[in-house]
Amino acid sequence: MNTKLRACLGACAVGALSAGAAWAETTITVATVNNGDMIRMQGLMDDFNAQHPDIKVEWVTLEENVLRQRVTQDIATNGGQFDVMTIGTYEVPIWAGQDWLVPLTDMPEGYDADDFLPAIAGGLSKDGTLYAAPFYGESSMVMYRKDLMEKAGMEMPEAPTWDDIKKAAEAMTDKEAEVYGICLRGKAGWGENMAFLSAMANSYGARWFDEDWKAQFDQPEWKATLDTYMDLMTNYGPPGASTNGFNENLSLFQQGKCGMWIDATVAASFVTNPNDSSVADQVGFALAPDNGLGKRGNWLWAWSLGIPAGSDAKDAAKQFVAWATSKDYTALVASKEGWANVPPGTRTSLYENQEYLDAAPFAKMTLDSINSADPTAPTVDPVPYTGVQFVAIPEFAGIGTQVGQEFSAALAGQQTVEQALEKAQALTTDEMEAAGY
Incomplete structure (x- = not known):
């Protein structure tokens, strides 16, 4: 990954960039679903922009069935229309097996991929490698x-x-x-x-x-x-x-x-x-x-962010994925909207956070439901x-x-x-x- 990009993840000050760490602006296009948590993320982009003034994010927000058609067609044809795709537990292992997704093996320091709930991370992995980062998980x-x-x-x-x-x-x-x-x-x-x-x-x-x-x-x-x-x-x-x-x-x-x-x-x-x-x-x-x-x-499902192999802005896309699926993003939502409204179902640490458990009466039911679903033995x-x-x-x-x-x-x-x-x-x-x- 570009070392300047890595250095800039987290609370990179604009002043530091202007002092010599700035480089040409990169535009990435993010395809996402029109669900509430995704809409909320678009309203919090000032935080990302402040940390990454060199990365411009353009959004394509679509109804669920339309999103699936568009991203599937684009990635299967190596169209390169999107740099980040909102995809789910169904697509990730299949597309990873086709070498259509960028493996998320070198995420920034402090990202803590090991914190993801095993049931969620397992569905977004192929041969033990994570190929998409969960934005929220659900049962x-x-x-x-x-x-x-x-x-x-x-x-x-x-x-x-x-x-x-x-x-x-x-x-x-x-x-x-x-x-x-x-x-x-x-x-x-x-x-x-x-x-x-x-x-x-x-x-x-x-x-x-x-x-x-x-x-x-x-x-x-x-x-x-x-x-x-x-x-x-x-x-x-x-x-x-x-x-x-x-x-x-x-x-x-x-x-x-x-x-x-x-x-x-x-x-x-x-x-x-x-x-x-x-x-x-x-x-x-x-x-x-x-x-x-x-x-x-x-x-058992996770709406997740993956990077298509055909993207020509993979490093910038990875910066965005890291920001949107980080513990810091969860804290950002909590500070703006309250703990009950943070994206659920992805990280173990969230379900060990007493502030969240006190604010979200549905937290235990969500975790129990996620953990009880068994993709390897789904029916009787x-x-x-x-x-x-x-x-x-x-x-x-x-x-x-x-x-x-x-x-x-x-x-x-x-x-x-x-x-x-x-x-x-x-x-x-x-x-x-x-x-x-």
Whole structure:
């Protein structure tokens, strides 16, 4: 790495640069997702600019499905459009195996990559080498309205079953008041509705593939999963749910329109922030539901920053990645927004910080959920793949999105559950045979 760049990471004073350490300005382009933590980071760039006046950062902020398409196309063609990409636990090991990502082996002194939670770092590594740095890590859990549960005369168990969820959804639904018992992802995409449904399916004992890579959508476990999902969403969910993803459901919950929301643990700080959420003081948390089979419907994910091998500004990109995923950045967010709003789920030290634990009532539930997800044994029966809410093979992004479109169409009333599963089985089988499995 450029020694001047390394020397400048941390609290490098502008005066020192002007005294002789300055060099030509480098522009880097960062592609990111339009989630709250990423938007917040863009508002804190004065700190980075003060430390790195020689690096200009341009942002491309995109909706999740669009981001995935754009960065995948760019890196696969060595397009060089982006210098830093926001990517996830699915892409990193696959792309690292293709030599598409720069290994993060020489991060600046004090960066402390060993502090990353093992479950998170393991998913962003290939053969023990880190290829992307986690900006935030997550599992999934139940977020619910305590006031509505109390009004219904019910208590949410800390470890609910799907039957518990259905009873609570029914009790909390008041459609005349535009309060829906449950909000779940319906928007099509392998990382949207299929992230939720794949994790849910694990708790029902369903698998994407058996040990011979044969598609399993014709099995009763998938039928039971989709029947339960459709029952919840049709009877107790909001209208137009087939177009709702993470951000849409977050907005509904913040407006007080969801009795429950089962989704990413990272949402906890946004639903409990009184500046954003009308129900901030009424939110409770529980583990993702199970079905009595020993697996919960929670996933494992990290939105992370990786540097494509095609970047012509790798050193500057690494400076940005180091800043955005450092302990100092966490402290910066805490100083501006409070400890409850720092990016969660990445560093062991955060969960040893009493200030954070006192400020974030969801901290323990988040950590327990992350640590309980097992990508190597995601469902009840053995599978040939790793990944909890995805299958870690290159073909999955396309297959998962196509299956997600069929399930979203069923939710929209355009076809039956049986038709959606039949199509999912056929298209998955065709794609896997074409890929040589």
